[in-house]
Amino acid sequence: MITMHELAREDVQLVEETLAGNPLSFQLLVERYQERIFALVRHYAKSAVEVEDIAQDTFLKAYRRLETFQRQSSFSTWLYRIAVNTALDFLKRTGRSPVQAVEDPELSASPVRGQAGSGVAITAPDAHLRKEEIARITHEVLGELPEIFRTVLVLREFEDMPYQQMAEVLGISIGTIESRLFRARARFKEAMIRLHPEFATPD
């Protein structure tokens, strides 16, 4: 079984071969990460064509900037950062960027961690709901959230990304990741209850 360290080393090898002019090495890099990038950017898109366009642009950008890739962070972290920025650029260009978060968790004076009682609670998805239906509802609710909250939820909940890697991808501290996640979850619950009151439960 290939360890994470070996994977990272192979990534660096493929990057160097790509920089030396080998298209096949870049193709292998794309093949390694295409599933994950598609899974990530679909949360910012509304159709399969858009997903493919954002994913393709992510890899093309990565290729153009490959010389700037510092080996300090992993290639996957670096690529995720490009993917998130490409997706956010896409939202702005299409005028689909939801309301920006006015509250900056870093500037917020109130403590945010551990405030379990955000006033709202939601039920678990009904047992009779198909996975596709659950995913559709979650996608709809995520679309209501400001970008910064949507992004941390996607990275954490769908990509199962550790806080440290999230911090590197987004260029913020782990403390900010924690507080932003807390707010994102509260906002997700609020939006869920607004759009689907049938999933509300008294807190």
Place this chain on the structure above:
Amino acid sequence: MKITCEDARPLVPSYLDGELAEVQASPLRTHLLDCPACRETAKEGKILQRWFEPDPSAVKVPPGFAARVARRAFAGDPGVLVPEPPAVRPRRALLPFLLVATAVAAALLFVLAVAIQRQSLPTGNGLGATDAPPPWLDAPPADANPAPAPTAR
């Protein structure tokens, strides 16, 4: 070590995310066993996580995607969504132009100032001043030999 609800609740989200060090996770687990209120908080967190299941109908990577992207990358394709903004270039060129124009103008002013200064300086070896009285002092005064006054008849 026992912890209070006040200590426990801030730790619950990190605990559910698997981000808590064992030294903090262990007393939290003990607290959750004893405290129904904090257990409820943890339960809410777990319920929320159930909404983030993988989507089986998610967009699949089309066949040949990687080969196509690699081909386009090596052909210099900048992409379709976010091309490099061309409008930035003229602005970038403006600053060097202004700097050169300012430098040329300054040089011209300097040359002009030197030329004017050289023109106003006296020429020759000396300063041009002598001890001799100015020429108008050597000339006889205008009324030294006045014309004879007409005689009266």
